[in-house]
Amino acid sequence: xxxxxxxxxxxxxxxxxxxxxxxxxxxxxxxxxxxxxxxxxxxxxxxxxxxxxxxxxxxxxxxxxxxxxxxxxxxxxxxxxxxxxxxxxxxxxxxxxxxxxxxxxxxxxxxxxxxxxxxxxxxxxxxxxxxxxxxxxxxxxxxxxxxxxxxxxxxxxxxxxxxxxxxxxxxxxxxxxxxxxxxxxxxxxxxxxxxxxxxxxxxxxxxxxxxxxxxxxxxxxxxxxxxxxxxxxxxxxxxxxxxxxxxxxxxxxxxxxxxxxxxxxxxxxxxxxxxxxxxxxxxxxxxxxxxxxxxxxxxxxxxxxxxxxxxxxxxxxxxxxxxxxxxxxxxxxxxxxxxxxxxxxxxxxxxxxxxxxxxxxxxxxxxxxxxxxxxxxxxxxxxxxxxxxxxxxxxxxxxxxxxxxxxxxxxxxxxxxxxxxxxxxxxxxxxxxxxxxxxxxxxxxxxxxxxxxxxxxxxxxxxxxxxxxxxxxxxxxxxxxxxxxxxxxxxxxxxxxxxxx
Numbered sequence: 407x408x409x410x411x412x413x414x415x416x417x418x419x420x421x422x423x424x425x426x427x428x429x430x431x432x433x434x435x436x437x438x439x440x441x442x443x444x445x446x447x448x449x450x451x452x453x454x455x456x457x458x459x460x461x462x463x464x465x466x467x468x469x470x471x472x473x474x475x476x477x478x479x480x481x482x483x484x485x486x487x488x489x490x491x492x493x494x495x496x497x498x499x500x501x502x503x504x505x506x507x508x509x510x511x512x513x514x515x516x517x518x519x520x521x522x523x524x525x526x527x528x529x530x531x532x533x534x535x536x537x538x539x540x541x542x543x544x545x546x547x548x549x550x551x552x553x554x555x556x557x558x559x560x561x562x563x564x565x566x567x568x569x570x571x572x573x574x575x576x577x578x579x580x581x582x583x584x585x586x587x588x589x590x591x592x593x594x595x596x597x598x599x600x601x602x603x604x605x606x607x608x609x610x611x612x613x614x615x616x617x618x619x620x621x622x623x624x625x626x627x628x629x630x631x632x633x634x635x636x637x638x639x640x641x642x643x644x645x646x647x648x649x650x651x652x653x654x655x656x657x658x659x660x661x662x663x664x665x666x667x668x669x670x671x672x673x674x675x676x677x678x679x680x681x682x683x684x685x686x687x688x689x690x691x692x693x694x695x696x697x698x699x700x701x702x703x704x705x706x707x708x709x710x711x712x713x714x715x716x717x718x719x720x721x722x723x724x725x726x727x728x729x730x731x732x733x734x735x736x737x738x739x740x741x742x743x744x745x746x747x748x749x750x751x752x753x754x755x756x757x758x759x760x761x762x763x764x765x766x767x768x769x770x771x772x773x774x775x776x777x778x779x780x781x782x783x784x785x786x787x788x789x790x791x792x793x794x795x796x797x798x799x800x801x802x803x804x805x806x807x808x809x810x811x812x813x814x815x816x817x818x819x820x821x822x823x824x825x826x827x828x829x830x831x832x833x834x835x836x837x838x839x840x841x842x843x844x845x846x847x848x849x850x851x852x853x854x855x856x857x858x859x860x861x862x863x864x865x866x867x868x869x870x871x872x873x874x875x876x877x878x879x880x881x882x883x884x885x886x887x888x889x890x891x892x893x894x895x896x897x898x899x900x901x902x903x904x905x906x907x
Contacts, residue, residue: 408611408638412437414906415642417616417629417657419446420494421594421892422879423648425537425899426906427608428598433907437607439640440599441631443653444469444490446612449600450590459497459593462586463717466498471779473652476772478783484842486782488652492612493595495650496538499845499892500719501584501591503540505531506887506894507733508573514884518855519865521901524573530900531571534893537597538585543720548581550706550817551699551742551754552720556581557813559723559738562804570722576733579723585892589715594896616653617776619645619661619875621677626875632776644906646867646876648899651847654881655684655769656780658851658862663869672774678871682860686852687767688886690737690844691786692759693798693837695805695821699742699754703817707743707752716743723808724888727760727800729793734888735762736801737844738808754818756808758801759844761888764789769850786841798837802827846891851881867902878902 413434416427419442427440447454458466469491475484489498508524515523534540548556559579560566567580585592602608617630620639628641647654658664662677664684669676710716723738730736737759745751767784787795806827809818826832854861857870863882869875880895887894 408633409437409439409609409640411641412439412609413643414438415628415640415645416440417645417647418442418494418649418653418879419492419595419610419612420489420648420650420879421496421895422494422899424493424496424594425598425896426646426648426878426903427610428602429900429903430907431602431605431608433903435607438609439642440608440610441614441616441629441640442492442610442612443615444492444612446492446610449603450596459491460590462501462584462589462591463715465500469498471652473779473782475784476781486652486843486847487845488650492599492610493593495845496593496892496896497591497595499591500717500890501586501892502719502722502890503535503538503583503585503893504722504889505571505573506889509732510885510887510889517884519853519884521865527897527901528573530897530904531893534896534900538594538893538896539587539592539597540583540585541587542583543581547714548720549710549714549716549742551703552581552740554813554817555721555740555756555808558808558811559721561811561813562807564723564725567724575724577724577726579721581720582722615776616649616657617660618657619663621661621872624871625873626869644874644876646878646902646906648877648879650879651687651850651881652769652780652782654877654879655850656771658683659771660774660776663872668770672771674774680857680862680870682852682857682862684769684850685766685860686849686884687769687782687784687847688763688849689784689786689847690759690761690886691763691765691794691798691841692757692844693802693840693842694741694755694757695802695823695827696753696755697809697821698819699752700817700819703754704752711743725801725804727797729797729800735760735797736804737761738801738804756805757844758798758805760794760797760801761886762797763886764791764793766849784843786843787838795834795837798841799830799834802833802837844890846880846886848880848883848886848891851877852884853882854884866905876902876906
């Protein structure tokens with residue numbers, strides 16, 4: 407039975423929400439209700455989890471919100487994958503367990519967010535790694551293509567990283583640390599919720615679609631959720647939004663919290679003006695260069711996969727563009743293996759991702775219906791200085807250099823788009839037509855001290871101007887770290903939990 411009143415109400419059982427609920431359950435006697443729009447498959451040992459969510463070799467598509475670029479990319483439509491299941495994107499991602507640099511977190515603190523410096527978050531990052539069972543790949547686990555990419559980076563002059571998560575390290579190449587165990591994707595539901603699922607006072611409810619927050623006299627008093635087609639109200643002493651970089655701002659806007667210009671056209675009353683809601687949306691812009699592979703590469707890879715577990719992603723190169731300042735600003739990462747369509751086709755590609763984008767996007771409501779996808783406009787490569795485009799252009803050139811090194815050149819042909827990749831101007835046009843994202847949306851409810859400057863929450867996740875309402879997910883990151891956002895998002899939950907308990 408779902409309680410009508412709790413001490414702590416958490417809206418969103420994704421990467422951050424599961425961690426937050428588990429931590430508060432461990433550290434307090436609060437009654438807690440965790441609501442998740444997708445299904446809750448229970449603990450791992452109960453055996454109800456679908457195979458595709460457990461298999462860390464591939465990124466599943468079976469539990470996805472179905473978001474995409476809508477009308478904002480003429481001539482094409484880009485999927486913005488977000489998981490709709492307990493555990494959230496930690497249940498369907500590539501398991502890359504990367505932290506970023508000390509410049510990233512020190513930058514958050516320097517912008518007025520006390521408690522977020524690299525020195526202060528380091529113990530929490532280490533705690534996250536322990537919870538998620540982060541490990542390094544053994545030599546015998548490395549498929550031939552990924553080994554060739556690593557060796558090509560070494561041949562091109564990149565140092566071999568002693569520790570991918572050394573936050574002072576600059577350019578280097580490494581096999582990525584990962585949160586998988588014996589081929590199982592170790593998500594935050596397993597890491598944080600399973601140990602406390604039987605705790606008295608903790609209720610976890612799946613298939614609960616959040617409509618809006620309940621506001622009373624300047625405080626967040628709870629939320630409305632649609633469960634089995636019925637609208638339910640839940641009251642709480644404190645309410646924490648953890649619905650992600652797309653979900654959290656959408657819920658705030660439906661609640662009348664945000665820029666009046668984004669609220670009133672939908673016939674909603676402005677309950678609390680907060681102009682930054684949905685703004686500052688970021689993701690690492692990325693572009694993939696695809697190559698034809700030789701029969702020898704296919705044969706070697708087929709032989710390897712017959713006796714080994716073979717993930718698609720393994721290698722990350724931390725690289726500098728010509729625009730870089732204090733440290734690296736690019737990830738080059740490879741994907742290779744069979745095309746997941748049941749055919750005998752193979753794909754071999756290397757991505758370049760810009761890690762310090764200056765472009766900013768926006769999320770708006772398409773409808774007041776909580777089941778309707780919001781309008782997501784990332785505006786990649788839109789910064790006036792052309793910085794983000796220049797970084798990716800340098801990244802594509804670095805990919806060409808990697809592919810020309812003997813460990814890769816013996817197995818790969820010229821890139822499929824070789825004719826245009828050689829000319830800088832043509833290359834930039836090619837990038838604009840193909841830019842995608844690195845699956846790392848963030849920033850749409852940014853933390854900071856000044857709501858007039860776009861801050862939505864303060865440094866402790868509290869919504870500016872409202873009592874008892876918090877946000878704790880990737881949306882509060884003021885700027886992206888130079889990292890895959892899986893571990894940094896769990897860090898957000900750890901940091902906010904430390905202040906709530």
